[in-house]
Amino acid sequence: MVSLIPWNKLYKYEALERIDSTEGRKYVYGDQRLPSVTTILSATGDKSSLEAWAARVGPENAENIKNEASTIGTHMHTVMERLLAHKDLPRPTNWLMTQGYEMGYRLVNQYFKHLECVFGSEVPLFYPEKYAGTADLVGVYRGRQAIIDFKQSNKPKKKEWIQNYFHQLAAYAMAHDQVHGTSIDYGVILMAVRDGTTAEFTTVGHEFKSYKETWMRRVEQYYAGIGG
Numbered sequence: 152m153v154s155l156i157p158w159n160k161l162y163k164y165e166a167l168e169r170i171d172s173t174e175g176r177k178y179v180y181g182d183q184r185l186p187s188v189t190t191i192l193s194a195t196g197d198k199s200s201l202e203a204w205a206a207r208v209g210p211e212n213a214e215n216i217k218n219e220a221s222t223i224g225t226h227m228h229t230v231m232e233r234l235l236a237h238k239d240l241p242r243p244t245n246w247l248m249t250q251g252y253e254m255g256y257r258l259v260n261q262y263f264k265h266l267e268c269v270f271g272s273e274v275p276l277f278y279p280e281k282y283a284g285t286a287d288l289v290g291v292y293r294g295r296q297a298i299i300d301f302k303q304s305n306k307p308k309k310k311e312w313i314q315n316y317f318h319q320l321a322a323y324a325m326a327h328d329q330v331h332g333t334s335i336d337y338g339v340i341l342m343a344v345r346d347g348t349t350a351e352f353t354t355v356g357h358e359f360k361s362y363k364e365t366w367m368r369r370v371e372q373y374y375a376g377i378g379g
Contacts, residue, residue: 156235159268159290162331167275167283178275178283185277186373188284188322192315194376195369216305219247224303226251227258227343228287231301234259235272235288254303254343261349262341266299267291276326281370286323295355297337298323304344310352314362316340317354318369321362336360 168179175190205213226248233240243249269290277283288299298320302313320338327333336359340352354362 156263156266157268159270161270162289162327162333164271164274164276167277178277180277180279180283183277183280185281185283188282188319191282191322191370191373192318195372196315220303220305222247223251223254223345227255227303228301230255231259231287232272235269250345251303254345255301257347257349258301258341258343262351265293267294270296274323276323276330278322278326278329282322283326284319284323286327289323289327292337292339295337296333296335297339298327298335299339299341302340302342304342307344307346307348308342308350308352313340313352316352317359317362318366320354321359321366324359325363325366338362 165180169187170177170179170184175193176187177184177190178187179185208216230240230252240252243252266288267290269288271289272287274286274289275283276286286298287301290297290299292299300316300320300323302316317338317340320340324335324338327335336356338354338359340350342350342352344350
């Protein structure tokens, strides 16, 4: 993969300590304790659809479905992370692991041919005094500098259903711009679905700018909430 997807360590990414607590995930940068992007998304999002689904399928069943999806997603991410790091994959020990691997390689085979170079994988990013998080990938995709995130889904999704994902991309792009002096205006979601399909969702230009604006309003909403 070295010749197929070259690395370009153009930016120096600082490691951040991660703390998980009942108040959500936080990252440590110096004396700052910054809430994670996912913590802010969860605190400022509309949970009514998720709550209705959990009530429909039953709390225990809903928890099992979420845990299974999380496990598959973890193994799917492992494929990309270890492939980009030129490391072997551990031998699968259960069927969820096998399914996650298959979904990861499906994304690799379908979309990595468009990945021209990698600046970083599992990239720690922070916006001083506001938030922090870990982007799956930063690099050049289809000729543009991009923030790229990998997602798995039990069912196919439509773009209008995944606004949180675009706000997540916007958060990472703004943090990268703020600290590293970039102007990233391209965000990419690469999704593997358990029915065997894949999907690529992108946002660029004015649309991505609107997601950045909405994301910063959600950050303000988060801090107003914990302050009140």
